[in-house]
Amino acid sequence: MSTMLLSQFSIPFLMGNSLNTWSEALAGFYLYGLPLGLVIVAAIPLVFIALYSLTYGVYGERKISAFMQDRLGPMEVGKWGILQTIADILKLLQKEDIVPASADKFLFVVGPGILFVGSFLAFAVLPFSSAFIGANLNVGLFFAIGIVAIEVVGILAAGWGSNNKWSLYGAVRSVAQIVSYEIPAAIALLCGAMMAGTLDMQKITMLQSGTYGFAHFFLFQSPIAWLPFLIYFIASLAEVNRAPFDIPEAESELVAGYFTEYSGMKFAVIFLAEYGSMFMVSAIISIVFLGGWNSPLPNIGSVALNEWTNGPVWGAFWIITKGFFFIFVQMWLRWTLPRLRVDQLMYLCWKVLTPFAFISFVLTAVWEIYRP
Amino acid sequence: MQELDTAGLGSVRVTRQSDTVVILEKDLATEQMVLAMGPQHPSTHGVLKLECLTDGEVITQAEPYLGYLHRCFEKCCENVDYPAVVPYTDRLDYLAGMNSEFSYAITVEKLLDIEIPRRVEFIRVIVAELNRIASHLVAIGTYGIDLGAFTPFLFCFRDREIILGLLEWASGARMLYNYIWVGGLAYDVPTDFLKRVKEFVTYFRPKARELSELLTENEIFVKRTLGIGIMPADVAINYGWSGPMLRGSGVKWDLRRNDPYSIYPELDFKVPVPDGKLSVIGDCLSRHLVRAWEMDESLKIIEQCIDKMPSAEGFNPRSAIPKRIRPKAGEVYGRAENPRGELGFYIESDGKSTKPLRCKARSSCFVNLSAMKDLSKGQLIPDLVAIIGSIDIVLGEVDR
Amino acid sequence: MEEGKNISQSLQESAAAYSIIHEKFGSAISDFDANETMPFFEVVDTSLWTEIALFMREHPKLQFNYMACLTGVDYPAEEKLGIICNFESLALLNHKLAVKVKCARNGGSIPSVACVWHTANWHEREAYDMFGMLFTGHPELKRILCPDDWEGYPLRKDYKVQDQYHGIKVPY
Numbered sequence: 001m002s003t004m005l006l007s008q009f010s011i012p013f014l015m016g017n018s019l020n021t022w023s024e025a026l027a028g029f030y031l032y033g034l035p036l037g038l039v040i041v042a043a044i045p046l047v048f049i050a051l052y053s054l055t056y057g058v059y060g061e062r063k064i065s066a067f068m069q070d071r072l073g074p075m076e077v078g079k080w081g082i083l084q085t086i087a088d089i090l091k092l093l094q095k096e097d098i099v100p101a102s103a104d105k106f107l108f109v110v111g112p113g114i115l116f117v118g119s120f121l122a123f124a125v126l127p128f129s130s131a132f133i134g135a136n137l138n139v140g141l142f143f144a145i146g147i148v149a150i151e152v153v154g155i156l157a158a159g160w161g162s163n164n165k166w167s168l169y170g171a172v173r174s175v176a177q178i179v180s181y182e183i184p185a186a187i188a189l190l191c192g193a194m195m196a197g198t199l200d201m202q203k204i205t206m207l208q209s210g211t212y213g214f215a216h217f218f219l220f221q222s223p224i225a226w227l228p229f230l231i232y233f234i235a236s237l238a239e240v241n242r243a244p245f246d247i248p249e250a251e252s253e254l255v256a257g258y259f260t261e262y263s264g265m266k267f268a269v270i271f272l273a274e275y276g277s278m279f280m281v282s283a284i285i286s287i288v289f290l291g292g293w294n295s296p297l298p299n300i301g302s303v304a305l306n307e308w309t310n311g312p313v314w315g316a317f318w319i320i321t322k323g324f325f326f327i328f329v330q331m332w333l334r335w336t337l338p339r340l341r342v343d344q345l346m347y348l349c350w351k352v353l354t355p356f357a358f359i360s361f362v363l364t365a366v367w368e369i370y371r372p
Numbered sequence: 373m374q375e376l377d378t379a380g381l382g383s384v385r386v387t388r389q390s391d392t393v394v395i396l397e398k399d400l401a402t403e404q405m406v407l408a409m410g411p412q413h414p415s416t417h418g419v420l421k422l423e424c425l426t427d428g429e430v431i432t433q434a435e436p437y438l439g440y441l442h443r444c445f446e447k448c449c450e451n452v453d454y455p456a457v458v459p460y461t462d463r464l465d466y467l468a469g470m471n472s473e474f475s476y477a478i479t480v481e482k483l484l485d486i487e488i489p490r491r492v493e494f495i496r497v498i499v500a501e502l503n504r505i506a507s508h509l510v511a512i513g514t515y516g517i518d519l520g521a522f523t524p525f526l527f528c529f530r531d532r533e534i535i536l537g538l539l540e541w542a543s544g545a546r547m548l549y550n551y552i553w554v555g556g557l558a559y560d561v562p563t564d565f566l567k568r569v570k571e572f573v574t575y576f577r578p579k580a581r582e583l584s585e586l587l588t589e590n591e592i593f594v595k596r597t598l599g600i601g602i603m604p605a606d607v608a609i610n611y612g613w614s615g616p617m618l619r620g621s622g623v624k625w626d627l628r629r630n631d632p633y634s635i636y637p638e639l640d641f642k643v644p645v646p647d648g649k650l651s652v653i654g655d656c657l658s659r660h661l662v663r664a665w666e667m668d669e670s671l672k673i674i675e676q677c678i679d680k681m682p683s684a685e686g687f688n689p690r691s692a693i694p695k696r697i698r699p700k701a702g703e704v705y706g707r708a709e710n711p712r713g714e715l716g717f718y719i720e721s722d723g724k725s726t727k728p729l730r731c732k733a734r735s736s737c738f739v740n741l742s743a744m745k746d747l748s749k750g751q752l753i754p755d756l757v758a759i760i761g762s763i764d765i766v767l768g769e770v771d772r
Numbered sequence: 773m774e775e776g777k778n779i780s781q782s783l784q785e786s787a788a789a790y791s792i793i794h795e796k797f798g799s800a801i802s803d804f805d806a807n808e809t810m811p812f813f814e815v816v817d818t819s820l821w822t823e824i825a826l827f828m829r830e831h832p833k834l835q836f837n838y839m840a841c842l843t844g845v846d847y848p849a850e851e852k853l854g855i856i857c858n859f860e861s862l863a864l865l866n867h868k869l870a871v872k873v874k875c876a877r878n879g880g881s882i883p884s885v886a887c888v889w890h891t892a893n894w895h896e897r898e899a900y901d902m903f904g905m906l907f908t909g910h911p912e913l914k915r916i917l918c919p920d921d922w923e924g925y926p927l928r929k930d931y932k933v934q935d936q937y938h939g940i941k942v943p944y
Contacts, residue, residue, distance in 0.1 A: 339521075439916065446927060
């Protein structure tokens with residue numbers, strides 16, 4: 001991954017560790033009048049995401065699920081099956097692109113595109129390290145929460161455009177689910193924003209740095225922070241249609257839900273969008289509650305672990321690790337728990353998560369005001 | 373333009389649009405949608421078509437359409453000798469082949485005047501109970517998948533592999549055995565077979581417990597199955613339900629106890645019936661619990677059989693089989709407790725021929741499934757999936 | 773022999789059940805065929821079959837609440853079709869009995885007992901599908917295993933397979 005390979009010392013246009021100088025400098029890099037710098041700025045998160053989603057996300061899911069189910073998973077392609085996903089993508093690229101005769105062609109084609117866009121657009125505001133953030137918006141968190149809503153349009157387009165009752169069922173359920181769960185998710189994230197006092201993602205992360213490592217993380221800064229953390233985690237599972245909230249894709253009931261009719265590259269796009277979203281929500285929860293690119297290791301006396309493990313490149317390492325950890329937990333849950341029924345899911349959202357989200361909001365506000 | 377009338381559902385208009393396209397329009401209330409679940413569908417457990425009329429997510433009617441796996445079992449039986457029917461019975465309920473053969477064998481033996489050697493009886497019971505465990509593992513595993521829990525399925529199949537390996541060792545085949553013959557067995561069990569079975573029993577007991585923790589005691593699983601598809605006991609009896617379905621509704625009825633055959637009277641095992649503490653009596657969870665508890669009882673039975681088994685000295689499994697199976701003239705209805713219910717055979721023999729005059733398989737799944745239409749009224753689609761899973765159908769038996 | 777006594781016990785119970793039915797219906801039913809494997813009687817007056825069925829289910833000394841099986845049979849020698857029903861009083865009185873009802877081969881019909889035992893619903897549909905006898909009063913008498921537009925009744929002894937089904941050659 002490109003961010004990891006950049007060393008802190010030698011690259012000419014890296015001008016120190018100060019906030020965003022690096023990415024601003026890159027943005028101002030023009031080669032023969034062509035905005036090469038901007039292209040690279042855009043490419044880095046996308047390349048990272050593509051690499052991640054392709055190789056580690058899908059491969060990880062297959063291997064983790066295999067080990068949980070007492071089997072081996074992909075083993076043939078490459079050592080331990082590492083190249084399996086590459087092989088799958090090559091296969092999907094060559095597949096015939098089938099559009100059902102009675103499908104609404106425009107919606108059918110545009111659905112996956114919108115889904116993909118909605119999924120990856122939020123990466124622009126994720127701070128991958130102290131020196132790199134795609135777009136340093138001062139309402140970054142707000143943007144991240146809101147952009148998920150675009151996915152809804154994509155899903156509905158895909159489900160309706162397939163001209164298949166099962167797809168329609170899946171799409172309708174998915175829309176209901178995503179729209180409902182945005183509320184507890186947003187309120188839980190607002191608790192984190194309250195603790196930071198800002199919506200700027202980079203500032204939220206910086207407020208969680210310090211020599212005591214993990215003790216500065218917002219999760220441990222407030223006695224009530226575990227509640228919005230938990231609520232956001234559960235709500236984010238519903239946002240990305242992961243089990244136990246994977247009713248829209250409920251294989252056993254709806255064949256494959258809203259992407260039943262998709263094959264080939266369009267299917268790959270939807271698939272990648274899902275893994276991209278998984279990483280996105282994992283990154284958001286690590287940024288808001290677990291310190292983002294800050295190292296969790298504290299300085300113990302003279303063993304200055306925190307200083308040794310902090311830096312622009314270390315930052316990228318930490319946020320990626322934390323993101324991976326939450327992805328692992330998401331996969332773990334998927335392969336362990338059965339699926340909730342639609343009305344039980346709605347009940348969980350409106351009658352359990354939302355009231356608790358409000359309670360945690362109030363309690364966090366009280367803590368912030370009266371904190372010693 | 374043709375107009376057909378389908379039993380109270382309004383009329384159907386058939387128009388031919390072109391050489392290859394025919395349009396069928398059903399008059400429905402505008403909110404209702406016709407949803408065809410199957411015949412190819414991941415959770416109908418085979419080729420079953422359920423035509424559902426849905427009002428949003430609520431099903432107003434779900435009618436099963438059968439016949440996709442009809443292989444004319446009964447007609448075939450009339451054309452082959454009695455021993456040659458055994459492989460056909462295997463293929464009825466292919467997940468419980470030994471039990472199906474067992475039922476057929478004891479039915480025909482009612483019309484013959486032979487005495488089955490004791491060791492044969494014990495071996496029959498052991499393989500039948502092993503197959504019962506294997507069948508329940510499939511039922512539980514696939515039920516988990518229907519509800520979205522993917523992992524218990526693989527744990528169930530891992531344990532089932534061991535059982536299939538044992539049965540392959542004994543009979544030569546993993547699934548369609550042709551082992552329990554009319555009047556005896558095809559082969560004796562290999563040496564060390566009983567030792568391995570005993571090892572399996574010790575291995576499997578904690579695994580069954582683990583499965584229970586993973587699935588049965590899981591909060592989400594319980595929420596998906598508690599109170600769904602409740603069938604009161606007297607209605608269940610009227611529908612002809614049997615086996616775990618009937619026991620799930622609270623009726624303590626097990627053919628191994630109430631209409632005993634083979635050596636079951638000598639064996640000590642309980643007939644598990646849910647008491648309403650963990651589940652509502654008659655709902656999907658009760659039926660599932662009955663299957664889970666039955667696996668433990670089967671383990672007990674197997675252990676007792678291994679202990680009481682007479683030795684293999686001078687034993688020939690085919691010694692009691694007559695050279696030509698020519699039952700006396702008469703009719704008989706014999707039945708056995710299959711993992712899915714009562715598999716009965718009605719056999720009519722004219723006393724002169726070596727072929728059955730009429731051989732009807734009374735299939736447990738066929739009867740259990742007939743309640744589907746009434747059981748599914750007013751349920752949601754995911755609940756429909758939960759109900760079908762709890763009925764545990766095998767289309768081979770439904771369609772024969 | 774203990775086994776002999778057991779069988780006789782159940783035969784005695786069936787005979788006792790038969791005598792109660794015989795008391796009510798007299799000549800509408802035949803004599804009791806007291807064989808060991810499947811004791812049965814035949815309904816001579818088929819128009820009373822539904823009534824007999826209801827009586828068997830409701831009478832406090834009979835209580836045949838469980839229909840184990842309903843088999844269709846072809847009797848080519850007598851030019852008749854018939855059904856054989858196996859009943860049991862499940863978990864109540866525990867006795868068993870079988871009943872035979874016959875009808876003419878061509879166009880014959882038997883009253884349906886689907887209103888008495890739900891089990892009979894699909895079993896009668898299957899008997900109709902395979903043999904062709906009609907069941908009067910059945911709520912939905914249509915083919916169940918064969919496709920709706922299949923020709924002929926497969927389990928009859930003189931059944932010949934049709935040549936073509938929607939353009940597919942049928943005989944194997």
